[in-house]
Amino acid sequence: MERETLKKLAEIVGADHLTTTREELLCYSYDGSGLEYPPEAVIFPGNTAEVSRIMQLASAAGFAVVPRGAGTGMTGGALPVAGGVVMAMSRFNRIIEIDAANQVAVVEPGVITGDFQREVAKLGLFYPPDPASHQFCTLGGNVAECAGGPRAVKYGVTRDYVLGLTAVLADGRTIHTGVRTAKGVAGYDLTRLLVGSEGTLAIITAITVRLLPQPAARATFQLLFSELPAATSLVSRLLNRMTPCTLEYLDRTALKIVADQLPAPLPEATAALLLIELDGDREVVELQAARLNEFLANQEGLLEVRRAATGPETEQLWAARRAISPATFKLKPHKIGEDVVVPRSKIPELVACTEALAAKHGLLILTFGHAGDGNIHVNIMLDRQDPRELEAAEAATGELFAKVIELSGTITGEHGVGLTKSAFLGREIDAPTQAIMRAVKKTFDPQNILNPGKIFA
Amino acid sequence: MERETLKKLAEIVGADHLTTTREELLCYSYDGSGLEYPPEAVIFPGNTAEVSRIMQLASAAGFAVVPRGAGTGMTGGALPVAGGVVMAMSRFNRIIEIDAANQVAVVEPGVITGDFQREVAKLGLFYPPDPASHQFCTLGGNVAECAGGPRAVKYGVTRDYVLGLTAVLADGRTIHTGVRTAKGVAGYDLTRLLVGSEGTLAIITAITVRLLPQPAARATFQLLFSELPAATSLVSRLLNRMTPCTLEYLDRTALKIVADQLPAPLPEATAALLLIELDGDREVVELQAARLNEFLANQEGLLEVRRAATGPETEQLWAARRAISPATFKLKPHKIGEDVVVPRSKIPELVACTEALAAKHGLLILTFGHAGDGNIHVNIMLDRQDPRELEAAEAATGELFAKVIELSGTITGEHGVGLTKSAFLGREIDAPTQAIMRAVKKTFDPQNILNPGKIFA
Numbered sequence: 001m002e003r004e005t006l007k008k009l010a011e012i013v014g015a016d017h018l019t020t021t022r023e024e025l026l027c028y029s030y031d032g033s034g035l036e037y038p039p040e041a042v043i044f045p046g047n048t049a050e051v052s053r054i055m056q057l058a059s060a061a062g063f064a065v066v067p068r069g070a071g072t073g074m075t076g077g078a079l080p081v082a083g084g085v086v087m088a089m090s091r092f093n094r095i096i097e098i099d100a101a102n103q104v105a106v107v108e109p110g111v112i113t114g115d116f117q118r119e120v121a122k123l124g125l126f127y128p129p130d131p132a133s134h135q136f137c138t139l140g141g142n143v144a145e146c147a148g149g150p151r152a153v154k155y156g157v158t159r160d161y162v163l164g165l166t167a168v169l170a171d172g173r174t175i176h177t178g179v180r181t182a183k184g185v186a187g188y189d190l191t192r193l194l195v196g197s198e199g200t201l202a203i204i205t206a207i208t209v210r211l212l213p214q215p216a217a218r219a220t221f222q223l224l225f226s227e228l229p230a231a232t233s234l235v236s237r238l239l240n241r242m243t244p245c246t247l248e249y250l251d252r253t254a255l256k257i258v259a260d261q262l263p264a265p266l267p268e269a270t271a272a273l274l275l276i277e278l279d280g281d282r283e284v285v286e287l288q289a290a291r292l293n294e295f296l297a298n299q300e301g302l303l304e305v306r307r308a309a310t311g312p313e314t315e316q317l318w319a320a321r322r323a324i325s326p327a328t329f330k331l332k333p334h335k336i337g338e339d340v341v342v343p344r345s346k347i348p349e350l351v352a353c354t355e356a357l358a359a360k361h362g363l364l365i366l367t368f369g370h371a372g373d374g375n376i377h378v379n380i381m382l383d384r385q386d387p388r389e390l391e392a393a394e395a396a397t398g399e400l401f402a403k404v405i406e407l408s409g410t411i412t413g414e415h416g417v418g419l420t421k422s423a424f425l426g427r428e429i430d431a432p433t434q435a436i437m438r439a440v441k442k443t444f445d446p447q448n449i450l451n452p453g454k455i456f457a
Numbered sequence: 458m459e460r461e462t463l464k465k466l467a468e469i470v471g472a473d474h475l476t477t478t479r480e481e482l483l484c485y486s487y488d489g490s491g492l493e494y495p496p497e498a499v500i501f502p503g504n505t506a507e508v509s510r511i512m513q514l515a516s517a518a519g520f521a522v523v524p525r526g527a528g529t530g531m532t533g534g535a536l537p538v539a540g541g542v543v544m545a546m547s548r549f550n551r552i553i554e555i556d557a558a559n560q561v562a563v564v565e566p567g568v569i570t571g572d573f574q575r576e577v578a579k580l581g582l583f584y585p586p587d588p589a590s591h592q593f594c595t596l597g598g599n600v601a602e603c604a605g606g607p608r609a610v611k612y613g614v615t616r617d618y619v620l621g622l623t624a625v626l627a628d629g630r631t632i633h634t635g636v637r638t639a640k641g642v643a644g645y646d647l648t649r650l651l652v653g654s655e656g657t658l659a660i661i662t663a664i665t666v667r668l669l670p671q672p673a674a675r676a677t678f679q680l681l682f683s684e685l686p687a688a689t690s691l692v693s694r695l696l697n698r699m700t701p702c703t704l705e706y707l708d709r710t711a712l713k714i715v716a717d718q719l720p721a722p723l724p725e726a727t728a729a730l731l732l733i734e735l736d737g738d739r740e741v742v743e744l745q746a747a748r749l750n751e752f753l754a755n756q757e758g759l760l761e762v763r764r765a766a767t768g769p770e771t772e773q774l775w776a777a778r779r780a781i782s783p784a785t786f787k788l789k790p791h792k793i794g795e796d797v798v799v800p801r802s803k804i805p806e807l808v809a810c811t812e813a814l815a816a817k818h819g820l821l822i823l824t825f826g827h828a829g830d831g832n833i834h835v836n837i838m839l840d841r842q843d844p845r846e847l848e849a850a851e852a853a854t855g856e857l858f859a860k861v862i863e864l865s866g867t868i869t870g871e872h873g874v875g876l877t878k879s880a881f882l883g884r885e886i887d888a889p890t891q892a893i894m895r896a897v898k899k900t901f902d903p904q905n906i907l908n909p910g911k912i913f914a
Contacts, residue, residue, distance in 0.1 A: 101693050102800040102831075124697075146642045157640060159649075160617065175890040181798040182830035183614060183870035185603045185653045186878075186885050187912060188894045192616075192649035196642045213697060236558050240581075240670060281748075284741050291738075341638040343559040373639035374559075413640035421643075428643050432630040436901065437645045443900045444893065455644060 001040045001084070005061050009043055009085070012053045017044040017091070028068065028086045032133075033076040033420055034334065039066065039086040046091045048166060048174055048205040054087065055203065056172035058449050066451050067199045069109065069141025072133040074337060075418025077145060077198050081453040089140050092205060095119055103211040104163065104180050109140020109204050125211040128155035131414070132322045140204050146196030148414035150246035150277075150321070153239075153372030155212075157414065159195045166206035167194055170445040180208045193440070198416050199451040201444040215279040218245065219289050220308040220317060223274040223296070224266060228252070228355075229348050230301025231272035235371045236344040238276075241295055242288060247372030248275040248321055251351070254368040257327040261320040263313045267303060274371065275321060277314075324368050325377070331364055332381035336393050338400060338421075342409035344374040353403045354378055361392040375413035401427050422457040458497045458541070462518050466500055466542070469510045474501040474548070485525065485543045489590075490533040490877055491791065496523065496543040503548045505623060505631055505662040511544065512660065513629035515906050523908050524656040526566065526598030529590040531794060532875025534602060534655050538910040546597050549662060552576055560668040561620065561637050566597020566661050570604075582668040585612035588871070589779045597661050603653030605871035607703035607734075607778070610696075610829030612669075614871065616652045623663035624651055627902040637665045650897070655873050656908040658901040672736040675702065676746050677765040677774060680731040680753070681723060685709070685812075686805050687758025688729035692828045693801040695733075698752055699745060704829030705732040705778055708808070711825040714784040718777040720770045724760060731828065732778060734771075781825055782834070788821055789838035793850050795857060795878075799866035801831040810860045811835055818849040832870035858884050879914040 010018045019025070020041045029038035040063075045051045058065050064084025071078050080086050092108035095116060099105065100123045107116060113134040117127050130149035131137055137147070143165070148157040164178025178184060178191035194202055225231040231249060238247070250258075250273045255266060266273075278288045289307070296305055308314040328335055342350045351367055358365040369377035380396055382389040401411055401424050411421055411428050425434065438456055441448075467475045476482070477498045486495035497520075502508045515522050521541030528535050537543050549565035552573060556562065557580045564573060570591040574584050587606035588594055594604070600622070605614040621635025635641060635648035651659055682688040688706060695704070707715075707730045712723060723730070735745045746764070753762055765771040785792055799807045808824055815822040826834035837853055839846040858868055858881050868878055868885050883891065895913055898905075 099800065101697070101802040103696070104800065146646075148640055152640060156617075159646070160613075169889070169893065173889040173892075175893055176887055177890060179798070179867045180865050181800055181832075181867055181870070183605055183609060183798050183827075183832050184867040185871060185873055186867055186869050186882060187874065187891070188658075188897055189603075189616070189649050189653050190890070190894065190897075192646050193897075196646050201645075213700070239560070240558070243670070281744065283744050287738065287740050287744075341636070341640050343556065343561065343638055345558040370640075375638075375640050408637050410636045410638055410641040410643050412643050413638070414642060416642055417644065425643060430633055432626070433632040433634060433647070434644070435630075436626065436632055437647065439900045440645055440647075440650075440897065443896045 001063055005057070005063065006041060008057055009041065009054065012050055012057070013043055013045050017046065028088065031071040031076060031078045032074045033079070033418070035076050035079060035419065037079040037081050039080040040083050042086045042088055044088050044091050048168060051168045051203050051205055052172045052174055055168050055170060059171045059447060062447060062449065064449050064452050067144070067203050069138035070136050072137040073141060073145055073418065074415040075420045077416055077418040077454060079419060081419060087203065089138065092140065096206065098123060100125060104208060105211060106206060106208050107139055108206060109138060109143065111139050113137050113139055113142055120211055121214055124214050126214040127161065127209065127211055129158045129161060132325060139207055143195055143204055143207055144197065144199050145416040146414065148370065148375065150248050150370055152370060153247050154243050154245045159192055161209045162191055162195050162207060163210050164208040165191055165194055165204055167202035167204045169202050170447065170450050175202070178208065196416065198418060198454050200441060200454055201450065217282040217285045218277055218279040219285050220314040221276045221292065222306045222308070222317060223276065224270045224303040225272045225301050226269045226303050227301040228272045228351060230299065231274050232348040232351050232371065234274065234299060235347055238295060239344060239372060242291060244276050244372065245279040246275065246277040248369065249371035250321070250324065250368040251366055253366035254324050257330050258320040258323050261316070261323055263316045269303060275317060328366065328379050328381060332383055334382050334384045336380040336382070336397050338378045338397065339369070339375060339413050339415045340378060340400065340404045340409055340411060341373060341375045341413035342404060342407045346407040346409070347371055347374055347376065349407060350376055350403065354400065357396040357399055361396045363389070363392055363396055373413065417455045419454060422455055425455065425457065458520055462514070462520065463498060465514055466498065466511065469507055469514070470500055470502050474503065485545065488528040488533060488535040489531045490536070490875070492533050492536055492876065494536040494538050496537040497540050499543045499545055501545050501548050505625060508625045508660050508662055509629045509631055512625050512627060516628045516904060519904060519906065521906050521909050524601070524660050526595035527593050529594040530598060530602055530875065531872040532877045534873055534875040534911060536876060538876060544660065546595065549597070553663065555580060557582060561665060562668060563663060563665050564596055565663060566595060566600065568596050570594050570596055570599055577668055578671055581671050583671040584618065584666065584668055586615045586618060589782060596664055600652055600661055600664055601654065601656050602873040603871065605827065605832065607705050607827055609827060610704050611700050611702045616649055618666045619648055619652050619664060620667050621665040622648055622651055622661055624659035624661045626659050627904065627907050632659070635665065653873065655875060655911050657898060657911055658907065674739040674742045675734055675736040676742050677771040678733045678749065679763045679765070679774060680733065681727045681760040682729045682758050683726045683760050684758040685729045685808060687756065688731050689805040689808050689828065691731065691756060692804055695752060696801060696829060699748060701733050701829065702736040703732065703734040705826065706828035707778070707781065707825040708823055710821070710823035711781050714787050715777040715780050718773070718780055720773045726760060732774060785823065785836050785838060789840055791839050791841045793837040793839065793854050795835045795854065796826070796832060796870045796872045797835060797857065797861045797866055797868055798830060798832045798870035799861060799864045803864040803866070804828060804831055804833065806864060807833060807860065811857065814853040814856055818853045820846070820849050820853055830870065874912045876911060879912055882912065882914065
């Protein structure tokens with residue numbers, strides 16, 4: 001970038017809020033994908049007006065702008081693949097308002113999801129979306145990716161909680177979408193169009209979300225199975241009877257790598273675990289728990305049902321579940337991590353496919369994830385320096401996606417397309433539909449300066 | 458329209474499925490708005506390929522196409538204000554698939570909402586959106602308007618149930634949006650962009666919806682109040698404690714016009730009624746009912762709480778509620794019916810405003826609706842032949858919208874903008890946001906042939 005442009009950027013935000021030093025650029029050249037693309041500068045705007053002026057300058061000078069939350073995304077969404085400026089939203093860190101009477105809050109995009117959840121909980125309120133990274137990730141990143149999490153099976157995903165947005169377009173115009181009421185249908189639903197658009201259509205500077213009353217109680221159950229299909233085939237049958245708050249699944253390998261973090265050692269015969277949580281009013285949870293136990297009474301392949309006795313024990317179970325993704329690197333230095341989704345009744349078929357792919361290609365593949373949504377995290381482990389493993393892993397990925405599409409599934413449930421899945425978008429979305437998506441992109445960002453190189457290959 | 462064009466249309470669908478007779482055109486020149494615009498022809502396509510060929514012809518010849526469900530919309534969405542062809546979707550009347558194991562269905566847009574609900578109920582499943590017209594309206598119309606209904610307070614609106622769409626663009630290309638899984642974030646969310654787009658972006662030919670398990674039990678309560686504010690101020694307090702399935706409100710005038718349809722006569726002192734329904738597992742409903750009674754024990758201005766004793770009594774209560782909108786015409790030959798939404802804690806202020814407007818302008822205004830969502834149907838009754846009343850009603854409408862915007866509300870919760878509210882869109886949506894909406898419209902429909910004259914004034 002030209003020195004003159006950098007000078008103008010510094011004038012907009014102040015010299016303290018722009019950096020071009022090599023060390024700092026390095027910090028912003030990674031994200032959860034493990035890939036690396038250094039930006040030419042990192043800018044830290046402090047308000048919507050500054051974002052607007054930055055985008056006016058970017059439009060005039062033609063440089064790329066890549067908005068960034070905490071960089072926990074798994075598909076390279078925050079990486080500046082075409083150079084330009086990373087716009088770090090860390091100064092947008094205020095909870096502007098929590099309107100408890102109306103169960104609505106207005107937040108800035110740099111607020112950390114877990115911090116926000118704790119703040120609303122103090123008022124007896126509940127913000128359900130809970131990506132595994134919720135202690136680090138930001139609400140802006142959650143909105144950009146339409147993040148999910150274990151509780152989606154009962155409560156839905158980020159999309160279901162966003163009522164309205166303030167956002168800056170590529171040319172610097174500021175728009176206000178949606179409402180702060182329970183309903184609203186005036187004009188096009190730009191709110192949900194921006195949710196999950198991965199920073200390619202606009203830069204979000206404020207988010208209005210709806211909240212729920214905090215559930216009074218929860219009960220957590222750990223189900224151990226001696227056979228993998230016994231676990232995976234139980235999912236859709238259970239969901240036709242009741243709606244737990246979470247219904248997570250871990251295969252044998254996933255269990256092994258977090259075994260030392262579980263509250264108690266597992267029987268050797270354990271082939272899979274389901275982690276089920278119920279929530280609601282105290283009496284309702286107990287009623288549901290009784291129904292769950294009744295349902296589980298005669299399930300084949302079920303070794304054991306343990307109910308977490310205490311809050312700390314529940315926390316330990318969840319900490320172990322959240323530790324899986326980072327712990328996979330105990331197995332191999334790299335992974336191809338997919339978050340495919342299939343109709344819930346097809347989970348056994350999907351998991352059988354991953355086992356067959358592992359055998360066929362001589363790969364270590366572990367699976368875990370949000371079984372209640374049919375959203376299975378398939379982790380193909382490899383050493384990228386080993387050409388055989390790399391080739392095998394890439395072949396297995398292609399075959400996995402083919403199976404997912406055959407089962408009427410999708411290539412991504414919550415991680416987004418970003419960089420790492422853009423080559424596969426055409427497997428799922430046909431040419432006319434992609435064409436109109438690209439036309440929408442062009443309408444919002446005719447110069448292709450907002451997070452270029454993402455979603456569309 | 459030219460004879461040659463009509464001949465080509467007849468070739469696409471067969472002569473039996475195109476009409477230009479005056480009598481039949483008349484039938485398609487009205488909708489729930491009470492306005493009248495006759496089309497030049499009505500066409501009844503039978504499948505997506507025919508819709509595609511019709512749109513190719515429309516693009517080439519430049520005539521307008523207005524998709525139409527059952528014509529129950531309240532804002533003129535189905536009216537051919539710029540002439541051209543009404544595309545009646547009545548032959549798209551098949552439920553293509555109900556996948557009970559995965560709680561998903563695929564339907565054609567001409568299926569009547571109530572018929573669909575009954576079909577899925579046979580399999581123990583539940584499709585919650587329930588606009589008052591659900592016995593007549595179609596799922597396609599519901600999607601086009603993002604229809605709501607009383608159950609939205611617990612279950613959300615049509616948007617929350619649509620997973621994917623097949624749709625034909627203005628130029629005849631067919632697109633496939635969304636997924637048939639619980640989650641999915643590949644590419645832009647065209648599904649929700651089309652939901653609520655009022656037939657201006659594409660013609661929907663298939664809809665994938667998610668379903669829930671049918672609640673086992675429900676309990677219905679009729680709360681009578683001696684003071685209107687006692688009823689309206691109870692809403693947000695109650696919702697901070699529990700989430701009923703419905704929380705409807707009727708003012709004194711609304712009650713009077715359906716009094717003969719209620720299960721029992723109301724005390725003379727009744728100034729307002731709240732209709733509360735709880736649903737879920739049998740034991741859970743009884744627990745909630747006990748909590749509701751506890752909460753209601755010391756509410757000021759509450760005359761009486763009656764629980765509907767039987768299924769037929771519940772049905773009668775709901776039939777009375779649904780009868781209000783048509784019954785208003787007992788009072789005056791015409792009405793301006795608005796479906797504004799405000800934050801729930803602001804309902805008392807909104808209702809007080811409507812009373813003040815009635816007094817100031819010498820008008821009869823009644824209010825009722827989905828108080829749980831803050832979605833109040835404000836009916837300004839008038840005789841359009843009376844110039845004083847017309848002028849007063851129009852002035853009151855403008856003042857009502859000003860108050861709604863002041864209260865951080867929206868001009869439409871579920872009826873859409875259509876024709877009747879397009880002049881007011883600018884009160885709610887600022888110029889840059891409208892500009893990008895119009896740019897989206899132009900991207901989808903560069904010739905402005907899909908339902909022209911709607912949403913944007």
